[in-house]
Amino acid sequence: MSTRQLMGRRKFLMVSSACAVATAVAGPKLFAAERGAPPRSLTIGFVPLGENGVRPAGDIVAGDGEFIGRGARVSISGASGASAEPSERRAVEIVTNFSYLDGATRKTAPFRAWGCSRVTGCQCSPVSFSVPVDEVQQINFSVETERGRPTTAATRREVLSGETVDSLVLPVTLSLQSGEGLKLARGAYVIVPLYGNDREPRWSAYTLKQVDGRWLLTDSDGNVASFEHFVLRIDYAS
Numbered sequence: 001m002s003t004r005q006l007m008g009r010r011k012f013l014m015v016s017s018a019c020a021v022a023t024a025v026a027g028p029k030l031f032a033a034e035r036g037a038p039p040r041s042l043t044i045g046f047v048p049l050g051e052n053g054v055r056p057a058g059d060i061v062a063g064d065g066e067f068i069g070r071g072a073r074v075s076i077s078g079a080s081g082a083s084a085e086p087s088e089r090r091a092v093e094i095v096t097n098f099s100y101l102d103g104a105t106r107k108t109a110p111f112r113a114w115g116c117s118r119v120t121g122c123q124c125s126p127v128s129f130s131v132p133v134d135e136v137q138q139i140n141f142s143v144e145t146e147r148g149r150p151t152t153a154a155t156r157r158e159v160l161s162g163e164t165v166d167s168l169v170l171p172v173t174l175s176l177q178s179g180e181g182l183k184l185a186r187g188a189y190v191i192v193p194l195y196g197n198d199r200e201p202r203w204s205a206y207t208l209k210q211v212d213g214r215w216l217l218t219d220s221d222g223n224v225a226s227f228e229h230f231v232l233r234i235d236y237a238s
Helices: 009-013 019-025 156-160
Strands: 041-048 072-079 092-102 105-116 127-131 138-148 164-175 187-194 207-211 214-218 229-236
Touching (some): 072 092, 072 105, 092 229, 105 127, 138 229, 164 187
Antiparallel strands (some): 072 229, 092 138
């Protein structure tokens, strides 16, 4: 048996994909006003590691204590939905809220790990990074959206100059502790924003497969699901 190594906080910021760089430069801080309000809620499915059938994430009975001391390796990918028109897409950022101690005070450092731009869609390769689990025994994410004037801006300065009319932050907590959020386990969490009168997907109608290097929901005909969804694939970091 190999000796486990505790993960340093700094390793959390080591990202293995260029997609995070693209997010920092032209982060998707846009949300189409023409498409209405930001999502009212999130629904989350789960696929155990080594399987491809989807079930509600709330069905996970207990967290996996093996993450303590080993940390978690997170890989994020996603799909924009069916529309090929930039003005018809929605933009989303997924932020990892990294908890750390500053003396006796616990603080949070937001790490903008992945973004889905209305201009570029969600076509970039998965972004991977490591998160320690020991201290707080959970991982906290935020799904952030904004709506504003459509643009084809190529720089963050131009993006931020667009008219922003509304924004929303929806938290996602994966925990090893009882009574706190969803349970942290090895597998893939499929996050689906619900807009307006959207209903939760019938998870059993979909499977999780790799398409062009990304983990995505596919239907019985092998087609990628037509709605926005984001996949957080989580395994031991060591």
